[in-house]
Amino acid sequence: MSIATSKPLYSGKAKDIFETEDPNILRAYFRDSATAFNAQKKGEIHDKGKVNATISALLFQLLEQNGIKTHFIKQLSDRELLVKKVKIIPLEVIVRNIAAGSLCKRLGIKEGKFLKEPIVEFSYKNDALGDPLLTRKYITSALEITNNETIDYLISESLKINEIFKQFFLEIGIKVVDFKLEFGYDKDKNLILADELSPDNFRFWDAKTNEKLDKDRFREDLGNTEGAYQEMLKRVKEGTKQDHKFQASTLNSQSFKVRVQVLSKQDILDPQGQAVEKALKSLGFTEIKDVKIGKEIVFEIKNGSKDIAKSQVKEMCEKLLANPVIEDYKIEIN
Numbered sequence: 101m102s103i104a105t106s107k108p109l110y111s112g113k114a115k116d117i118f119e120t121e122d123p124n125i126l127r128a129y130f131r132d133s134a135t136a137f138n139a140q141k142k143g144e145i146h147d148k149g150k151v152n153a154t155i156s157a158l159l160f161q162l163l164e165q166n167g168i169k170t171h172f173i174k175q176l177s178d179r180e181l182l183v184k185k186v187k188i189i190p191l192e193v194i195v196r197n198i199a200a201g202s203l204c205k206r207l208g209i210k211e212g213k214f215l216k217e218p219i220v221e222f223s224y225k226n227d228a229l230g231d232p233l234l235t236r237k238y239i240t241s242a243l244e245i246t247n248n249e250t251i252d253y254l255i256s257e258s259l260k261i262n263e264i265f266k267q268f269f270l271e272i273g274i275k276v277v278d279f280k281l282e283f284g285y286d287k288d289k290n291l292i293l294a295d296e297l298s299p300d301n302f303r304f305w306d307a308k309t310n311e312k313l314d315k316d317r318f319r320e321d322l323g324n325t326e327g328a329y330q331e332m333l334k335r336v337k338e339g340t341k342q343d344h345k346f347q348a349s350t351l352n353s354q355s356f357k358v359r360v361q362v363l364s365k366q367d368i369l370d371p372q373g374q375a376v377e378k379a380l381k382s383l384g385f386t387e388i389k390d391v392k393i394g395k396e397i398v399f400e401i402k403n404g405s406k407d408i409a410k411s412q413v414k415e416m417c418e419k420l421l422a423n424p425v426i427e428d429y430k431i432e433i434n
């Protein structure tokens with residue numbers, strides 16, 4: 101396959117995207133330019149393009165080895181990746197393990213606080229508006245970007261990615277503080293991970309010293325930004341020398357107790373409920389109405405997080421535990 105054409109499709113803050121002869125494949129060229137604070141601060145980080153292209157390639161491969169579908173095809177040169185063309189969902193999916201950045205500013209929390217559970221939040225990918233934080237209803241009802249099912253999928257996929265990264269980076273002495281992901285639809289309408297995975301869109305801290313090894317060095321004028329990027333490249337290269345296949349059971353599993361309550365929908369006839377209602381009334385309990393008899397299913401689930409567990413149980417309800425056409429279900433997870 102030739103990748104010869106040089107028609108730029110799009111020029112971003114740190115990457116140029118080119119078309120190739122295959123309309124479904126793009127070439128991403130990583131530049132050294134750096135921006136921060138919605139492009140109010142601009143500069144260059146020597147060889148950043150090489151570092152980010154290579155770290156991205158290695159991390160996309162790590163994710164693919166662990167069952168995450170991504171747009172990555174191959175690394176073409178030290179600054180270029182070949183990727184599948186996707187239609188990007190205009191959402192920044194941000195995963196946080198430790199308080200930093202805008203979370204600290206917004207909530208007044210001290211930088212470095214370990215969050216009780218990983219947090220997934222969404223921002224609107226819109227520079228003119230400064231990428232504002234979104235609620236679920238903003239996404240589904242105000243902007244109409246996508247639906248609840250897709251939001252659930254993005255949350256559960258991002259938490260899986262977080263578990264893989266937390267484990268991998270711990271092995272190379274790095275704490276994954278937070279990161280930003282972008283997803284898009286490929287030509288077959290599969291929703292896959294896109295964009296890049298690098299110190300530009302992750303916060304990485306040295307596990308022993310808490311030294312910042314990411315774009316915060318540039319944002320906060322801490323100096324030696326180039327050295328920090330090179331250090332991350334060295335460690336990621338070292339760590340990915342051997343294949344990593346993290347079993348679901350090794351991905352920080354926790355046990356949750358699940359209660360699923362299934363009841364027939366309000367307007368669906370429930371003869372058992374009606375019989376009980378009639379009997380109760382004949383015993384003098386005349387105040388009651390709308391008796392429904394349902395079922396309760398109780399079990400334990402082992403999973404990386406409560407949100408992943410919740411989306412799996414939801415899938416179980418839709419596929420087996422309830423009949424969504426005539427029944428409502430309620431999930432309780434503790």
Ligand code: 5GP
Nearest residue numbers: 194200201202203278279280300301302303
């Ligand atoms: P915060 O919301 O604290 O500024 O950022 C959270 C995480 O997402 C950080 O790792 C940060 O690098 C990443 N992030 C947030 N917004 C952007 C963005 O517009 N571009 C890039 N490259 N990363 C972002």
